[in-house]
Amino acid sequence: MSKTIQPLEWVDDLRLGDYSLDNHTKEFLRFANVFIDAKNVGNGEEQLDNVLNHLTEYSHKHFPPQEDLMERIKYPSLDEHKTDHKKFNLGVAKLLKKRLLLKRANVPADEYDERGVDGVLTDIADFITDWYHSHMLGADKRLSDYYNYEYKE
Numbered sequence: 001m002s003k004t005i006q007p008l009e010w011v012d013d014l015r016l017g018d019y020s021l022d023n024h025t026k027e028f029l030r031f032a033n034v035f036i037d038a039k040n041v042g043n044g045e046e047q048l049d050n051v052l053n054h055l056t057e058y059s060h061k062h063f064p065p066q067e068d069l070m071e072r073i074k075y076p077s078l079d080e081h082k083t084d085h086k087k088f089n090l091g092v093a094k095l096l097k098k099r100l101l102l103k104r105a106n107v108p109a110d111e112y113d114e115r116g117v118d119g120v121l122t123d124i125a126d127f128i129t130d131w132y133h134s135h136m137l138g139a140d141k142r143l144s145d146y147y148n149y150e151y152k153e
């Protein structure tokens with residue numbers, strides 16, 4: 001039995017103060033929690049494609065406008081923040097590859113994940129919760145503090 005994962009909560013620290021960027025964050029929490037709930041009751045596989053599609057869509061939708069905002073306000077940690085976004089994209093690409101390898105027969109032994117689908121589901125859950133704690137409540141929160149309290153038009 002795999003461990004129960006805590007759902008991700010909307011907290012005020014996540015608020016940037018930009019309507020559409022904040023909505024992307026809320027959407028992330030929504031689809032992440034659908035996946036987490038499903039995984040917790042053993043139905044994670046049903047959400048596998050859904051969550052991977054959402055993760056891809058989130059990055060396409062959220063990163064470019066957030067990076068534009070950082071450029072506009074001359075955010076001092078822009079490069080560092082962009083590096084995090086690149087790491088997210090690389091992480092999603094790795095998860096998509098793992099998912100693809102599950103589907104194919106004759107996967108080379110060195111590429112085959114012995115944990116099978118449960119392993120991929122666990123990796124996705126870890127990836128999502130890590131992003132929430134380290135990026136959303138870390139880098140995004142620091143951006144929010146700068147934007148709301150330090151930046152002057």
Ligand SMILES: [Fe+2]
Binds near residue numbers: 066081085139140
């Ligand atoms: Fe970000």
